[in-house]
Amino acid sequence: MTEAGVLICDPQELMRVGLRGVVDSQADLTVIGEAADGEAAVAQALTLCPDLVLMEARLPRLDGISATARLRAELPETHVLILTSCDRDEYAYAALRAGASGFLVKNTSAAEMLVALRGVLRGDTMIAPSVARRLIDRYVTGAVAPLADTRLDTLTDREREVLCLVGRGLNNVEIAEKLFLGETTIKTHVARILAKLHIRDRIQAVVLAYECGLVRPGG
Template sequence: MGVLICDAQELMRAGLRMVVGSQTDLTVVGEAGDGETAVAQALTLRPDLVLMEARLPRLDGISATAKVRAALPETRVLVLTACDRDEYAYAALRAGASGFLVKDAPAAEMLVAVRGVLRGDTMVSPSVTRRLIDRYVTGVVAPVADARLDVLTDREREVLGLVGRGLNNAEIAGKLFLGETTVKTHVARILAKLHIRDRIQAVVLAYESGLVRPGG
């Protein structure tokens, strides 16, 4: 899998290059030190994954992520940041990133996140995920009806509601007396019908739309 490394600090790029390059299934295809170069390199190299620093010069990493994802929907982006701040995590996910990781994470954790994103998973630390959900549970953002939910069947709405409550596929299967494979199929159809990438966005949508309510 080809990886494009985008970080303003040359030393950080060198470290990431060593971590990625040490793996037989990963290869560094390019580097960039600013957001505009990152987008240009991504469009030229078409990597499988972009490691994107959140705070880049010329064009910030969040805006660069949005541009890369819009032009290359098959390319995954893992946003790296120096601090575990909610606004960066939320903005990164909104921009289309598939993951959000603090830059000082151990190499092993970094590789787990990289491979998870390449598999199509969303890799966000549990603390960030919990706070993103709490943003809606605490009522900071009022729910707004979303017409997209009208395309879901009753069963799919039920599954989405349980996803919104943080249940994994096995837990949903047990609660609804379904096979886990059936639940995976339902989740895949929900993501496709709602035009969203992953479970994190599904959780956010479930709260934003009012399908899941605090204490409900």
Template sequence: MAEQSPARVLICDDQEMMRVGLRMVVESQPDLTVAGEAADGLRAVAAAAEHRPDVVLMDVRMPVLDGVTAAARIRAAHPGIRILMVTTFDLDEYAFSALRAGADGFLVKDAPAAEMLVAIRGVLRGDPMLAPSVTRRLIDRYVTAGSEPRPDDRLRRLTEREAEVLGLIARGLSNAEIAGRLYLGETTVKTHVRRILRKLEVRDRIGAVVVAYESGLCRPS
């Protein structure tokens, strides 16, 4: 059987030391390789078009063109490329915009190498990677702070069970955890999740979480 090629990672950060650190982490893994680097958002968009990486590590704050806008342009031009935003707690005012731009997850800049690799491999599998701490701050700041829920007619399309599953997704539970909580098979949960994404007309679980909180279906505890 032919050996699978390493996943190609594009590193985009204006800080050279950060790029060096991420390169070292990526290149230490046999299943990952660095496809290229970019020091500003405009070069990141060009590099994504040139190298066609499997995943982009994108700093949210980039010169020339900010990371959120760069991520949105990459997503529009190359829907198959996964995008993992690199953020810090004091910069998460940009994170909710990145969700809307189609980011697949967030990586905290000072995360340990093992956590970085989990996040990279997670988005490569198609799993949204959103740290609970980032989720909580995003929700508190952008969805619930001084804002009223916005009714969303798409929620009416969900069955009672699907709404229940969506609520657990919004609280950060995995499919396995939801299955255990609701006494369902994990395959059944996956079916519910697929139907929820289709009915809400969102691309992934992160999009579903945004709908759940903006509509008032879920509130932070």
């Protein structure tokens, strides 16, 4: 079994020790490095090329959101999962815009965190339920007016349908089942959507779907 390498970045040593214990207890995960601030996280990531970075949002020297943006620009194959003590909506939204694949708060159980880690490594978007609900209320139900984006006009009807499902958090297998299509076909649609919209990954596609009002509660 191939182990996924995890870099832990948190300013508190006790938190890093605890997270290392949880991650290293799994046969398919291993901690390959630790960092106490954002600058160190970026430097270690560039050296170690982890599969996933477990990142606190509030860090000294360079905050976790800015560190995430730099990491995703330099290492697009590396996933970032924000695990923070601050669950403010602005942090969650900024994290997704920066390219994070998930946002959890530190009252998350070890079991839930491991589910999120593996989900992120599969390419899914993992957001704490309480945060997801508030983001939907704020950015989808009308508290923030949808943005017009002419890039959506380049999508076919099927691609727009796939984008909506991506925005709702479905992975490729789930989308394929819902649309009665093959998973390979869905992967092709997603790749074309990213190319047409000039965005780097499906996380950015989720953000765009929210901003443009494509996703609606229960839709």
